[in-house]
Amino acid sequence: MAAIKPYLFAVEPTPSEPSAETGFALNGLDRLSQRREDANFLQAMTEAPSTRTLVFSGDIPVLKRCGTVHEATFTLAEAAHLGIAREAAFLGVDAAGEALFALLLESVLPEKQQERDDIAMIDLRTIALQGLVAPFMLGRLGEAKSLLYWHSRHRFCANCGTKTQVSVSGWRRHCPACEASHFPRTDPVVIMLVQDGAHCLLGRQAAFPPRMVSCLAGFMESGETIEDAVRREVFEEVGIGVGKVTYFASQPWPFPASLMIGCLAEARSRDLVLDHEELEDARWYSRAEVRQMLEAPLPEGPICPPKLSIANLLLRRWASESLTF
Ligand SMILES: [Zn+2]
Structure with missing residues (x-):
């Protein structure tokens, strides 16, 4: 052997x-x-x-x-x-x-x-x-x-309710009653920069820090491809159709256990119909506006998510015209 x-x-x-x-x-x-x-x-x-x-x-x-x-x-x-x-x-x-x-x-x-x-x-x-x-x-x-x-x-079995035991050095939980194995979960989230030629779409959730705007994002659902999740979330949040979707990068996001899947998405229309349950505001931004936010935000103007976030990376790449389909 x-x-x-x-x-x-x-x-x-x-x-x-x-x-x-x-x-x-x-x-x-x-x-x-x-x-x-x-x-x-x-x-x-x-x-x-x-x-x-x-x-x-x-x-x-x-x-x-x-x-x-x-x-x-x-x-x-x-x-x-x-x-x-x-x-x-x-x-x-x-x-x-x-x-x-x-x-x-x-x-x-x-x-x-x-x-x-x-x-x-x-x-x-x-x-x-x-x-x-x-x-x-x-x-x-x-x-x-x-x-x-x-x-x-996840200390109790989701199948039968018995207290589970840690196994495989902390990478599994085992149920001694029904023998079910339970695996640590990661929740995929799509986060997309929607673009329409020279403009990109950024939104603001009520829970964001003051003045911050970001890419649209949402949890994937069972049975969806990444591309379909991007199209669904964009349509639900701002009412526009999305054509082409390209994967760009991913980021482990431990709040509590997500994987952010960063994509570039092509807008098929420009008129926004906001879901105010999800978004406080959303609008189109030019490359000059995004560069301003990234490099020297105006005193009362919008600000970007912090540099460690994948949203910031999407915006930096888009502003420098290096994010393409
Ligand atoms: Zn069980």
């Missing part, structure tokens, strides 16, 4: 594809999915001094304060001091072969923990926007957050 290779694939340098330019996309872990049920391997990883873990208190990452910077990983001994783990998962190994786990604490750390000088609890959106951890670590925190979120809300 052939020996199992230590790595499923060599961890490659950052690829040049556009998805790699979005926040949460870089990760750099070899997930070693073929070793997730190898008890000897996992034991060795648990005992290796270089092994680290990410820690979550509810949906909030726990960070270690190291002087003026934050460190996202803890040794397993340090993590044990923070509390009992309710769930744990093996995320993989980094380019140096060092293992990384993720664990969810049994009890949410109390508020006063936030004032401790050794740890900080900061929500992942703030970590991302403020660049508190390196891009690769941001991707790993996103992976852990989505996976642990799923565990925390």
Whole structure:
């Protein structure tokens, strides 16, 4: 029998594809999915001094304060001091072969923990926007957050109601009563820049920060292609038909567990009929207006989503005329 290779694939340098330019996309872990049920391997990883873990208190990452910077990983001994783990998962190994786990604490750390000088609890959106951890670590925190979120809300079998058990190093839950296997879910969302020649369509949801406008977006539904989901969402939200749809890039979006699928969509008409349940406002923007928003937003004018988002990348590429069908 052939020996199992230590790595499923060599961890490659950052690829040049556009998805790699979005926040949460870089990760750099070899997930070693073929070793997730190898008890000897996992034991060795648990005992290796270089092994680290990410820690979550509810949906909030726990960070270690190291002087003026934050460190996202803890040794397993340090993590044990923070509390009992309710769930744990093996995320993989980094380019140096060092293992990384993720664990969810049994009890949410109390508020006063936030004032401790050794740890900080900061929500992942703030970590991302403020660049508190390196891009690769941001991707790993996103992976852990989505996976642990799923565990925390799938503790009982959806088929028979029995309490389920974690299996396959945190990548499955098993029901001991009906033998059903439950897999972590990712929810696909289409996000599309609708264009009509020299103009693109941007909308504003009531929940957005003040003045922010963005590409239209919506969850895919069962039985839809990506292209059909784009056409349906655009028609529902602004009442226009869409012709050609081209995939551009994707972005893991751990709020809580989505995959944003970024597309360019061709408008077949210009007159908008807004669904005010979905959108507060929407209109066509010229390339000059989009460049203004990206480079030097006017004091009272519209602003773009933050640079880590795939919407920002779609707009940057469109404004520079490098986003084409
Ligand atoms: Zn069951």
